[in-house]
Amino acid sequence: MCEAYVSDIYEYLHNMEVHRRPIADYIEKVQKDVGINMRGVLIDWLVEVTEEYKLLSHTLYLIVSYIDRFLSTKVLNRKRLQLLGVSSMLIAARITIVAQEDYELSSYMQLEFLGYYLAELSLLEYGCLKFLPSMVAASVIFLSRFTLKPRAHPWVRTRGLNSLILIEKGSGILFSYNNMYSHLQNLALEQLCHGPRPV
Structure with a gap:
């Protein structure tokens, strides 16, 4: 039924993916106070937090996507990096559901x-x-x-x-x-x- 639209759907999804992606080298081009290691430490900490609160794996990917997309457009002081991480987690958790404990x-x-x-x-x-x-x-x-x-x-x-x-x-x-x-x-x-x- 939708075979006629498959290529259009793929093209649309690809265009949205390209349009919404973060800048690949935003730390060098946009950020002045945030470095690659700080990003890594933040994501490492967010992995622990998502495990602690039993959030879905998909939530972590949304969190990192939100962080990278925000940092691609706005200069952020390093003191607010963890706040950005927590805010991204809050938004992503609203979109996904908490994992069942009987996993x-x-x-x-x-x-x-x-x-x-x-x-x-x-x-x-x-x-x-x-x-x-x-x-x-x-x-x-x-x-x-x-x-x-x-x-x-x-x-x-x-x-x-x-x-x-x-x-x-x-x-x-x-x-x-x-x-x-x-x-x-x-x-x-x-x-x-x-x-x-x-x-």
């Missing part, structure tokens, strides 16, 4: 664990801001499948031509993920070891 670890598959782990790496890595969220998501799926089943082709035709184009265009992000994945022991942010939260 069972056994309901997750290996692919989901690895996918969430790789996706969280992109949150902490300032350099990933230059990639569209759709490329990050497609790359996470691609790398998760490739890591778990290296002999099988990580991207099958049924995932659609538009997604395959994302992977071909996203070779830069695959390289970035490879670098992050290879040098995890050098990352000082302790939240990388905590694993995924409930969906």
